[in-house]
Amino acid sequence: MPAPRGSSEGNVARQKSRSFAVIGLGTFGTTVASELARFGNHVLGIDTVDRNVSRVADTLAEAVIADGRDEQALREAGVGNYDVAVIAIGEELEASILCTMNAKLLGVPTIWVKAMSRTHHRILTKLGADRVIQPEQEIGRHIAQMLHNPLVRDYVSLGNGFHVVDFRVPGSLEGKRVDGLGLRDKFELRALGLMRGSEFLSCDSGALELKADDKLLLLGRRENLRRFADGL
Template identity: 75%
Template sequence: MKNRSFAVIGLGTFGSTVASELARFGNPVLGIDTDERNVTRLADVLTEAVIADGKDEAALKEAGVGNYDVAVIAIGEDLEANILCTMHVKMLGVETIWVKALNKTHHRILSKLGADRVILPEQEIGQHIGQMLHNPLIRDYVSLGNGYHVVDLKVPALLDGVSIKEMSLAETYELRALGAMRESQFLSCENGELRLKEGDKLLLLGKRPDLRRYGDDLRARQ
């Protein structure tokens, strides 16, 4: 698959991290910031890094933002600059726009302006950490949209030797086992015959309330 090109506007902690990761994967990345120090710091990391103001449509056009497949607007606390930059990038014809929001009201405004994805980093990371702190068996999880998540569950001692079929995941919790990792080996759960071992990483698919209910039941039984 051909790598997409990215313009990241705002090179603070969040923006510079996103831009650096995208560049590390071999994508063409343009970084833009008003602060010369932020631009200089990433000059050797990104394909191109320029000093420009996200509020200035002409400056964004001159930087070539309209030629990029995706724009990530990571401007921090300046609400006006964030909104104006979103409008300008949309007008320049960028196909996909992701924007960092400051709060839920800001989220609604950006959505109405046509942002494809609005990110609330602190809220999303907070929810992620809260899930894992609430149930230490959950190592990680990924949202698939429409209420569905995949969780990485560390198999506890009480499930050692238990088969997937015996767990009655679908019947009792409306969950599906996708597979298990045992050290570096992936094990299929397709026929339900797999017997788990303590410490396996079990991948479960389901809706958040059902996953939470199952995790709480496991925790209560320990």
Template identity: 75%
Template sequence: MKTRSFAVIGLGTFGSTVASELARFGNPVLGIDIEGRNVTRLAETLTEAVIADGKDELALKEAGVSGYDVAIVAIGEDLEANVLCTMNVKMLGVETIWVKALNRTHHRILTKLGADRVILPEQEIGQHIAQMLHNPLVRDYVSLGNGYHVVDFKVPDELDGKMVGKAAVFEKYSVRALGAMRDNQYLSCDEGDLTLRKDDKLLLLGKRADLRHFGDDLRDGN
């Protein structure tokens, strides 16, 4: 996989986490913040860390932002700074721009400005946690768009010893089993002949409502 370079502007809790993780994966990462203490904290973690104002296009240019593949605008509560920074990295010709939004209205503004991905971290994390709290069998999930999700589902007692292709609950809710992890082994469900065991980690594909009803039925012992 080709290594991409990242410029993270705004090194608060969200931005510093993103920047540190990207660096941990071995990517070149430039961190920028107007507060010196935030920059100093990550100076030894990132490829480069610079004190600069995201509202200042010239300062971002001098920091070398235009030479990075992706810019992540992670400026927090300052709406004006967030919007101006997004405009600046767009003007500098950064190919891909991800931006943290404060609310739905802000989300629409950033989309109009040409951001490739607008993130509402608190809302997205809240939805993620609520889904897992609602049904303890759901270990994790990811949205694929168009209403489809892939769910990491813990196999309960009700499916222990059942063959994927013959368990009626899969057909009832139009949910497709993609595969399962048993200990450290991946098991394919392509032929529908996999016999499940309790506590297998089952990857399920389906629409959100079908996956929710599927999980609710099994959680309630139906």
């Protein structure tokens, strides 16, 4: 169990890592829990199915069989001492709601919950979940964006319509300078930098000449990024 929040040991530990309780160890929950553990965090995995718990027993700091719908079971597992609860029981609406309520009652500071529908999303938001995730929709939008324009290798949404895009420079832009692309004046975009192989190059001066397959990092609104990419 992680050190209680507020203790000096806990404060020192959180400078390096955080503690997470992942409730629901299906494919999504197991992936989240395993990656968090790989990053060096203390992770508790909880599921009602023995084989799901056994599958992560050697990967996570702790893995227990318990029912997230049972407040006392979560209390005994020490969930209230964790920094974040990730509730990955998206397929069972009642279980997801009860587990979210229990995590709130136990005083977990941050709660992320998986949802499977818009109605589920609204209910969880009303219950006070800090972040409601719909993985299938989010990944679907992400993939559609990259399929729509193969030059877009990946992107990150910053909110309020702004994105950072990892844009693969096509052969048609070989030899052109960054300041010759009209990014600011024509598209209202900003070049944050460029990756050439494993080397990061600054675009601040605008004099940098592009090479095919460079990775140009662009910041701007989605519609402007799309106009730029579609025009090539």
